[in-house]
Amino acid sequence: MSASVQWIDSQSWELDFYGLPHTIPWPADADPAGAEVHPLNLETLLEGIEQIGDAVPEPWLGFRAAASLFQDLSEALEEGEVVRSQRLLEEIDRLHSGSPFVQFQLGNLARLEGREQEAIAHLNNALQKTQNVAPIWSSLGNVLAQGGHTTEATQAFRKALEINGDDQPALEGLVRLRELVRLMRQTEDGQPDPKSVGYVDMDTFRQMVSGQIEDLAADPDQLLALADQLMRDGLLLDVITTALEKARDVRPDHAPTLLKLATAYRAAQRHDEVLKTILRYTELEPNEASGFMHLAQAYNAVGEHEKEKTALEEVLKRDPNFHAAIGIYFELTQGEHDPAKEESLSVWAKQDGSWMGHLIASSIARTRDDAPAALRHADAAYALAPEQEEVLLHLSAVLGESRELARLTTQIRPAIESRQYSVRLDWNFAQTLFQHGFKDEAGGVLRRALALENAPDEFKTMAAATLENWAGLLTGCGVSLQLRQGSHLTRPILITLADGDGGIVIGAGRSLPAEGTFPWKAPQEGATQVLLQQGEAGGSETPLDLGSFMVGNAQPGTPVDCHVSVTAEGDLQFRAAQNGNRLPVAWRPPQALEPATA
Numbered sequence: 001m002s003a004s005v006q007w008i009d010s011q012s013w014e015l016d017f018y019g020l021p022h023t024i025p026w027p028a029d030a031d032p033a034g035a036e037v038h039p040l041n042l043e044t045l046l047e048g049i050e051q052i053g054d055a056v057p058e059p060w061l062g063f064r065a066a067a068s069l070f071q072d073l074s075e076a077l078e079e080g081e082v083v084r085s086q087r088l089l090e091e092i093d094r095l096h097s098g099s100p101f102v103q104f105q106l107g108n109l110a111r112l113e114g115r116e117q118e119a120i121a122h123l124n125n126a127l128q129k130t131q132n133v134a135p136i137w138s139s140l141g142n143v144l145a146q147g148g149h150t151t152e153a154t155q156a157f158r159k160a161l162e163i164n165g166d167d168q169p170a171l172e173g174l175v176r177l178r179e180l181v182r183l184m185r186q187t188e189d190g191q192p193d194p195k196s197v198g199y200v201d202m203d204t205f206r207q208m209v210s211g212q213i214e215d216l217a218a219d220p221d222q223l224l225a226l227a228d229q230l231m232r233d234g235l236l237l238d239v240i241t242t243a244l245e246k247a248r249d250v251r252p253d254h255a256p257t258l259l260k261l262a263t264a265y266r267a268a269q270r271h272d273e274v275l276k277t278i279l280r281y282t283e284l285e286p287n288e289a290s291g292f293m294h295l296a297q298a299y300n301a302v303g304e305h306e307k308e309k310t311a312l313e314e315v316l317k318r319d320p321n322f323h324a325a326i327g328i329y330f331e332l333t334q335g336e337h338d339p340a341k342e343e344s345l346s347v348w349a350k351q352d353g354s355w356m357g358h359l360i361a362s363s364i365a366r367t368r369d370d371a372p373a374a375l376r377h378a379d380a381a382y383a384l385a386p387e388q389e390e391v392l393l394h395l396s397a398v399l400g401e402s403r404e405l406a407r408l409t410t411q412i413r414p415a416i417e418s419r420q421y422s423v424r425l426d427w428n429f430a431q432t433l434f435q436h437g438f439k440d441e442a443g444g445v446l447r448r449a450l451a452l453e454n455a456p457d458e459f460k461t462m463a464a465a466t467l468e469n470w471a472g473l474l475t476g477c478g479v480s481l482q483l484r485q486g487s488h489l490t491r492p493i494l495i496t497l498a499d500g501d502g503g504i505v506i507g508a509g510r511s512l513p514a515e516g517t518f519p520w521k522a523p524q525e526g527a528t529q530v531l532l533q534q535g536e537a538g539g540s541e542t543p544l545d546l547g548s549f550m551v552g553n554a555q556p557g558t559p560v561d562c563h564v565s566v567t568a569e570g571d572l573q574f575r576a577a578q579n580g581n582r583l584p585v586a587w588r589p590p591q592a593l594e595p596a597t598a
Helices: 013-017 032-036 042-051 060-067 070-079 082-095 100-112 116-129 134-146 150-163 168-176 202-215 220-233 237-250 255-267 271-284 289-301 305-318 323-329 339-352 355-367 371-384 389-401 405-417 423-435 439-450 457-470
Strands: 005-009 023-027 180-186 192-201 493-497 500-506 514-521 526-534 544-554 559-566 572-578 585-588
Touching: 005 032, 013 100, 013 134, 023 032, 023 042, 042 060, 060 082, 070 082, 082 100, 100 116, 100 134, 116 134, 134 150, 134 168, 150 168, 168 180, 168 192, 180 202, 192 202, 202 220, 202 237, 220 237, 220 255, 237 255, 255 271, 255 289, 271 289, 289 305, 289 323, 305 323, 323 355, 339 355, 339 371, 355 371, 355 389, 371 389, 389 405, 389 423, 405 423, 423 439, 423 457, 439 457, 500 514, 500 559, 526 559, 526 572, 544 559, 544 572, 572 585
Parallel strands: none
Antiparallel strands: 005 023, 180 192, 493 500, 493 526, 514 559, 526 544, 544 585, 559 572
8 A cells, every 4th residue: 555645534424425434545745634625625535546556445446437437427417418417327336336426416317307206216315325415405305395295395404404504405495495584684884785695594583573573663664664575575474464463553544554454364364354454444445446356355255245246346336447356246257258248248348338348248259259249349448448558459459350450550550659558569469460461561560669768678589589480580399398397498409310319409407598509511402401309318208309490591511500499488499590691490390200311
């Protein structure tokens, strides 16, 4: 054994994680204190193993061989290459078997793919080998919380914090489960400091807030502000109620306080207090329709349906366009198409001057594909309120369905050009024009709306993508991607080749929205097709065929730059360019595929 090695007793938890003993070979010229640093310096440890000489004993020999794959594994995990990661883990386990590290990573891969029970099994296997690694406990907590097992998840997160009080995944997990509260400390000038965050348990937070309430007992506005903040965070309903009750005690006839208090009582299902409070509110604000709507909801909660109906009538006397009250009063259901209810609603709307009633009647007619009736009701709404944006939006859609294109020009276009309305009207109008073959006019409407300084960012994103799609420069995919909780890809997006998997374009686990690019060699002049799939051959599931993405006007000899993106909603989009010029693209479903072109 080489004299250049010293054997040191280390208490590093990472030794348990890698399945190694706590007496480790350490280079003689390295600081012994480095063996206790977290994270453990693996390079120094491997140097010590190397310096043992030719007769390296187990488990150091196997670990040294396994560690040579750690960088490849890290890259595979970073790129979302699930199958490659699994194969590397199999090889690591072969070289240095039985480590919690392998089970931990297999658990995370299973969770990534949505195989929660398998993930739990792997993580529990890791815990059977060592109970002293906080990341294993916090990963288990995340899987359990994702599956709705809140009690078990809380226990796992708390176990992680017993080992490492600064384990960030465990702290954030307990915040999501409302077991801890994240508090942002303040800078010297009293501003919130996002770089300085602390965590307190719910009991401590309750005591802190209760103390604030006592300090603010004579300041109802501050009490209301405190209650609003707690409501936004979804915390301590009983404390919220206490704060609002104290604010009411200071100003017993302050209507906004009573309305907030009634809302808190409703959340706590204290129905008698809700009724008492909201009745007083309606006495103070007899002309406020929303107060009687709250009253109707309170009567519904206690089963007083006749009184509920009377309260709804009071709502509609004050505001005949109160959408929710109309739906409840006329007992309308999701997807309502009953012509009798439609007629009853229309008669009432005419009698009470409710443009919203006419719009709802029109929607009922549209549901059963009665275009003439839908247009008649929409016209009645327009006659009552030609300036209302909701009326114009609805009328725009109905005129398009009825092919009343001249009226679109005379009634809807002037409203858009007045710029008195939101870009929703531009969007509806453009969609209707495009559906009836007026592509240039539709594109012009969207481009003009995009040029507005106050156009919302969400609209700009949608409108820009729509213009690309109408121009044939962007195509979607009709196959639904596999996502985890609507926010992450469970399996990667790959190129499909004739002889198997191509390269990964967007890795598994990527948060949405996400995007990736790759070059594609056009085999001949004209059109070429690019096949994509979700998932890898050899994975836990057969790859999902995403269809064929056709690229036109490609020139041979120069790579086509392909761009794939997945929106926050999980929609896949495809674009292509060559020599800086955008190329026309289209999508064909899997059943219409032609043989792949490599």
